[in-house]
Amino acid sequence: MSTDKYSRPRDHSLAAILAALGIDLLLLCLILIAGISRAIMISSLPLTSSATPAAIPTLTTVIKVYPTAFPPAAPTTTVPVTALPTEPAASTPDPRPPLRVLADQHGLLVGVAVAPWWLEDPQYAGLLLREFNAITPENAMKWDTIHPEPDRYDFSQGDTIVEFARHNGLKVRGHTLVWGNQLPQWMLEGKYTREQWIQILHDHITTVVGHYRGANNDHTVFAWDVVNESVSKEGALFDNFWLQKIGPEYITLAFQFAHEADPDALLFYNDNGGEGLNPKSQGIYNLVQGLVKSGVPINGVGLQMHTDTAVAPPEAELVANMKRLTDLGLQVQITEMDVRVQYINKSLSEKLQDQAGIYRRVMSACLQSPNCTGFFTWGLTDRFSWIPGYTGKPDAPLLFDENYQPKPALDAILEVLK
Ligand code: GLA
Numbered sequence: 001m002s003t004d005k006y007s008r009p010r011d012h013s014l015a016a017i018l019a020a021l022g023i024d025l026l027l028l029c030l031i032l033i034a035g036i037s038r039a040i041m042i043s044s045l046p047l048t049s050s051a052t053p054a055a056i057p058t059l060t061t062v063i064k065v066y067p068t069a070f071p072p073a074a075p076t077t078t079v080p081v082t083a084l085p086t087e088p089a090a091s092t093p094d095p096r097p098p099l100r101v102l103a104d105q106h107g108l109l110v111g112v113a114v115a116p117w118w119l120e121d122p123q124y125a126g127l128l129l130r131e132f133n134a135i136t137p138e139n140a141m142k143w144d145t146i147h148p149e150p151d152r153y154d155f156s157q158g159d160t161i162v163e164f165a166r167h168n169g170l171k172v173r174g175h176t177l178v179w180g181n182q183l184p185q186w187m188l189e190g191k192y193t194r195e196q197w198i199q200i201l202h203d204h205i206t207t208v209v210g211h212y213r214g215a216n217n218d219h220t221v222f223a224w225d226v227v228n229e230s231v232s233k234e235g236a237l238f239d240n241f242w243l244q245k246i247g248p249e250y251i252t253l254a255f256q257f258a259h260e261a262d263p264d265a266l267l268f269y270n271d272n273g274g275e276g277l278n279p280k281s282q283g284i285y286n287l288v289q290g291l292v293k294s295g296v297p298i299n300g301v302g303l304q305m306h307t308d309t310a311v312a313p314p315e316a317e318l319v320a321n322m323k324r325l326t327d328l329g330l331q332v333q334i335t336e337m338d339v340r341v342q343y344i345n346k347s348l349s350e351k352l353q354d355q356a357g358i359y360r361r362v363m364s365a366c367l368q369s370p371n372c373t374g375f376f377t378w379g380l381t382d383r384f385s386w387i388p389g390y391t392g393k394p395d396a397p398l399l400f401d402e403n404y405q406p407k408p409a410l411d412a413i414l415e416v417l418k
Helices: 014-022 025-045 099-105 114-121 121-131 156-168 192-213 242-243 249-261 279-293 315-327 348-368 385-389 410-418
Strands: 109-114 135-138 171-178 221-228 264-270 300-303 306-308 330-339 372-377
Touching: 014 025, 014 300, 014 315, 099 114, 099 121, 099 410, 109 114, 109 121, 109 171, 114 121, 114 156, 121 171, 121 279, 135 156, 135 221, 135 372, 156 171, 156 192, 156 410, 171 192, 171 249, 192 221, 192 242, 242 249, 249 279, 264 279, 264 348, 279 315, 300 315, 330 385, 348 372, 348 410, 385 410
Parallel strands: 109 135, 109 372, 135 171, 171 221, 221 264, 264 300, 300 330, 306 330, 330 372
Antiparallel strands: none
């Protein structure tokens, strides 16, 4: 099934999901009982705190404090997430060890991008909880969703995701605070001065990060992609919305505002196409090196890794790039991996083998790099990947197929982790 990049599946009522899965009411009750026991077990497991390094060092620079226009957001009502079964209904149990169990042995977070409505599907949630220890919102925390009008925030989607994570003992990568895309109309049409844009940026980051830091500050949202995709292919600053409104300082300001709002959160610069060694990764390196040198509170670089078999960087380049970032004292995380197969002219099983090789290579590079602390794919199953909607062609870029079955790519990364 192909989906549009940002479209919401039409009908995700319980009745529709049950009908689609062919589950009757009695079976559902049995599943729920099994699910409740499993959820209790999961919540008693320790969280992967070994993958969450210590708080960032105190800043030596003086940070200008801008007054907050919006009061800290009051907790909003969240959709209660009930315990869910962890095995796909009516299927034979998977003999493979869960990915998260092997990843835990390496102190590695493994996660997927999610939309809140997918979490309502017992089969989806069951697979997710069996295999992963972290999630990230695909779109729920982007400006156009979370801050649709100048004086109105909508935390409903993000809250559903964070509550699901909290309830099930998963970590959340917050995504994303500053990006040139998926901005609401009021910003695209907004006529503000530079100072006002800085104020808007400050208020947004303070409110969103403050909201998810929460009263308990339990570090469920342990990290943020503070700035997303600010470097061009050539390695210069990308001429995006924020550069035009504020100038290059928007990057430093964003990290400072995020740090003020949650001093414990790990703060990342996140980008695509700069995973190996090329002008873009050099530009990213130069940028973050400058930030580190000036005492800007940055903790890591997210390597998105939207790739395909033709352009995926060689393992040695990945390791070298991770190493130089590590030497700056930064973590790296693979944040959005998917591997397109639509450009390969081979049988499906050959394509999936080629794809598995890329996943193996990236996981292997991560394990060779002591500061590689996370491995996230941009979706759980091929059924909901953004790629077909984006390219207009069918594809199968993720670790699980359209029927939620494991693919050779999963076996490949399990093998590397064993
Ligand atoms: C970028 C963004 C993500 C997502 C993907 C594709 O990589 O960081 O949030 O939008 O593009 O969907």
